[in-house]
Amino acid sequence: MKKLIFVLSASLLLQSCIVSTATKAVTGVAKLGYKTVKGTVNAASWAVSKAAGKIDEDRVGGTWKVVGVYKGSYEQFQQDQNRESTFESECGEAYDQIIFKSNKSKFKPVHCSGQDEDWVKYDFEFGKNPITKEKENYIEYNSNNYITVIDVDNKTMVLEGNLMPKLSFSGARLYLLEKVK
Structure with a gap:
């Protein structure tokens, strides 16, 4: 019985660690994606240099x-x-x-x-x-x-x-x- 309780407790603990880690990973990717998009928008907007030569x-x-x-x-x-x-x-x-x-x-x-x-x-x-x-x-x-x-x-x-x-x-x-x- 003690082995069964130990195995169930260990599996619950392990499962909560996996869910917690997965949540942190998804949150981190979402934040990184937001910063990348935001940075790209800003970089595209005012990344200005004068054209070298004739423009069509x-x-x-x-x-x-x-x-x-x-x-x-x-x-x-x-x-x-x-x-x-x-x-x-x-x-x-x-x-x-x-x-x-x-x-x-x-x-x-x-x-x-x-x-x-x-x-x-x-x-x-x-x-x-x-x-x-x-x-x-x-x-x-x-x-x-x-x-x-x-x-x-x-x-x-x-x-x-x-x-x-x-x-x-x-x-x-x-x-x-x-x-x-």
């Missing part, structure tokens, strides 16, 4: 939503230790967006409230930007306005300039956009 204009085409805004220039951004976005959307469910039609060389910003602006014709250039005096990719519109195209990939685009007037009044200069379509 077709990469700019599509609908882009504004997901981050930096109040300052690209040079200030490079020196800033805390590069997090100061952007807080006032949109709720919707979002501010910019639609580029690269095949027709025009774009328009669209506020989340549905206030459309007119389509604006632009020229996509690679050369000496008249504003920065540097060789870079830029968009010229309304004959004397310039937006620097810092970089574009298949998911994100970073632009510098007076892109959305309603945000520019607060000092916004660097925009992080995420591709929607």
Whole structure:
């Protein structure tokens, strides 16, 4: 009888140790997974470097939503230790967006409230930007306005300039956009 009680006690103890260890392992993996995803999102958002060379204009085409805004220039951004976005959307469910039609060389910003602006014709250039005096990719519109195209990939685009007037009044200069379509 003592052997039976000893065996049952030992099996209960062993079973609780296994369950406890498994619970800790699952919790640890869940925490690690969360940190990895969170880190990846942050790294992708403001891991910005200027494109080396000409960017294909077709990469700019599509609908882009504004997901981050930096109040300052690209040079200030490079020196800033805390590069997090100061952007807080006032949109709720919707979002501010910019639609580029690269095949027709025009774009328009669209506020989340549905206030459309007119389509604006632009020229996509690679050369000496008249504003920065540097060789870079830029968009010229309304004959004397310039937006620097810092970089574009298949998911994100970073632009510098007076892109959305309603945000520019607060000092916004660097925009992080995420591709929607």
